[in-house]
Amino acid sequence: MSGIEIGLASLAAILILIYTGLHVAIALALVSFVGIWLLRDNPEQAARILSLAARESISSYLFGVVPLFVLMGLVVSRADIGRDTFDVANRAFRRIRGGLGMATVGANSIFAAITGISIASAAVFSKVAVPEMVRIGYSRRFAAGVVAGSSILGMMIPPSLLLILYGIIAEQSVGRLFIAGIGPGILLSVAFCVGIWVMVRYFAGFTGTPQPVEERQMSAGAAARDTASKLLPIVALVVLVLGGIYGGVFTPTEAGAIGALGAIIIAVAKRRFGPRALWGVTLETGHITAAICFLIIAATMYSRFLALSGLPVFMTQWIIGMDVGVYGFLLFYIAVLILLGTILDSSSIMLITLPLVLPVAAALQMDLIWFGIITVLAVEIGLLTPPLGLSVYVIKGALDDRSISLNDVFVGAAPFALIMLLILILIVAFPWIATGLL
Numbered sequence: 049m050s051g052i053e054i055g056l057a058s059l060a061a062i063l064i065l066i067y068t069g070l071h072v073a074i075a076l077a078l079v080s081f082v083g084i085w086l087l088r089d090n091p092e093q094a095a096r097i098l099s100l101a102a103r104e105s106i107s108s109y110l111f112g113v114v115p116l117f118v119l120m121g122l123v124v125s126r127a128d129i130g131r132d133t134f135d136v137a138n139r140a141f142r143r144i145r146g147g148l149g150m151a152t153v154g155a156n157s158i159f160a161a162i163t164g165i166s167i168a169s170a171a172v173f174s175k176v177a178v179p180e181m182v183r184i185g186y187s188r189r190f191a192a193g194v195v196a197g198s199s200i201l202g203m204m205i206p207p208s209l210l211l212i213l214y215g216i217i218a219e220q221s222v223g224r225l226f227i228a229g230i231g232p233g234i235l236l237s238v239a240f241c242v243g244i245w246v247m248v249r250y251f252a253g254f255t256g257t258p259q260p261v262e263e264r265q266m267s268a269g270a271a272a273r274d275t276a277s278k279l280l281p282i283v284a285l286v287v288l289v290l291g292g293i294y295g296g297v298f299t300p301t302e303a304g305a306i307g308a309l310g311a312i313i314i315a316v317a318k319r320r321f322g323p324r325a326l327w328g329v330t331l332e333t334g335h336i337t338a339a340i341c342f343l344i345i346a347a348t349m350y351s352r353f354l355a356l357s358g359l360p361v362f363m364t365q366w367i368i369g370m371d372v373g374v375y376g377f378l379l380f381y382i383a384v385l386i387l388l389g390t391i392l393d394s395s396s397i398m399l400i401t402l403p404l405v406l407p408v409a410a411a412l413q414m415d416l417i418w419f420g421i422i423t424v425l426a427v428e429i430g431l432l433t434p435p436l437g438l439s440v441y442v443i444k445g446a447l448d449d450r451s452i453s454l455n456d457v458f459v460g461a462a463p464f465a466l467i468m469l470l471i472l473i474l475i476v477a478f479p480w481i482a483t484g485l486l
Contacts, residue, residue, distance in 0.1 A: 072399065080346070084098065087356050104348070112305075124315075129281075133282060134155040136282075169201070171446045178191045192457040196437075197464025203428050204428065228421050228483060347403070360403065374412050381426075382422070388430065422482075
């Protein structure tokens with residue numbers, strides 16, 4: 049077999065192994081080892097090449113950003129700051145039609161800016177927002193769909209673990225990726241709110257008929273103090289982390305450390321966090337970080353194997369030879385990402401596809417920061433699509449309401465997946481949405 053044939057066979061082998069239940073990192077490492085063995089006809093050389101890839105892949109200072117932002121997100125989640133953001137947003141949107149749904153989107157937007165983890169948002173707001181929305185008259189499927197749709201903001205609004213992962217794989221500035229995520233994240237939040245208003249106004253059969261939210265009796269001064277006590281710590285943390293990065297005061301890794309410390313101080317000050325909780329989130333941070341690093345090591349191995357096979361060069365020449373142009377390539381690429389999203393999780397999709405497509409994107413002279421935003425948003429649509437839709441499964445698992453089926457959550461999330469697709473088309477057509485702040 050030629051190197052190209054071995055490379056193509058590796059893609060099929062990886063998908064089959066993952067679909068049969070093998071962990072994606074093991075599948076990537078195993079296929080890489082066998083592939084290099086076949087290419088070099090020497091198992092010892094294959095092992096040597098992969099051991100070098102493992103050693104070099106996570107030795108960079110930049111990798112410190114992963115555990116630090118994970119720790120910050122877990123502390124914020126455990127300290128019940130998600131409920132605080134929901135209360136503040138609910139107070140701001142209560143007089144608007146569909147206001148509680150918009151409050152969920154607004155709270156998720158703020159929460160995303162201090163966690164960067166979609167799954168954390170899905171788990172928190174499925175417990176906080178869904179019961180409250182159902183109580184005032186929203187349909188169960190729409191309430192679950194609002195949480196599922198808005199939870200993906202955690203991977204678009206910086207800091208985002210997927211943007212960090214893309215930056216590592218594509219060797220792009222994480223800080224620039226964070227800045228590029230601001231415009232699309234805000235646009236997506238606004239589009240979700242507009243979509244909720246339209247659905248509540250014209251499709252009451254789908255959304256249910258919400259009643260006005262009864263506000264707890266509280267004087268204006270007490271309400272202002274309550275809002276300030278809940279909102280100011282959140283704003284302070286966001287300004288500290290993102291302001292430090294954008295102002296050039298901190299590197300992303302330093303900002304992660306400052307943010308984690310700030311989150312712990314805020315949680316302790318609110319008396320929602322003690323030594324036992326700190327130990328628990330530290331262990332969980334270690335588990336998540338180990339899993340992410342293992343994935344990155346395996347992806348680096350796979351990239352080395354693909355480079356030796358010659359498949360990326362072949363694909364680059366083939367696509368350029370077809371003369372489909374930037375938009376033709378993007379159309380095919382986005383379709384593949386969304387299709388893979390029906391069977392794989394977000395990080396797996398990026399680890400498999402990026403080593404192949406990044407050389408093509410570079411050859412087409414595409415802005416790799418803009419390409420990263422397109423990639424993350426297209427991949428995130430997969431979190432809402434059946435049969436795997438990871439956010440949907442997290443929400444179903446976190447809900448105590450057995451009357452909400454998995455199908456209900458998928459149906460409720462479908463309009464938000466469509467909104468995401470429309471925003472993705474806008475970002476492709478108008479790159480300045482992502483790159484305007486750079």
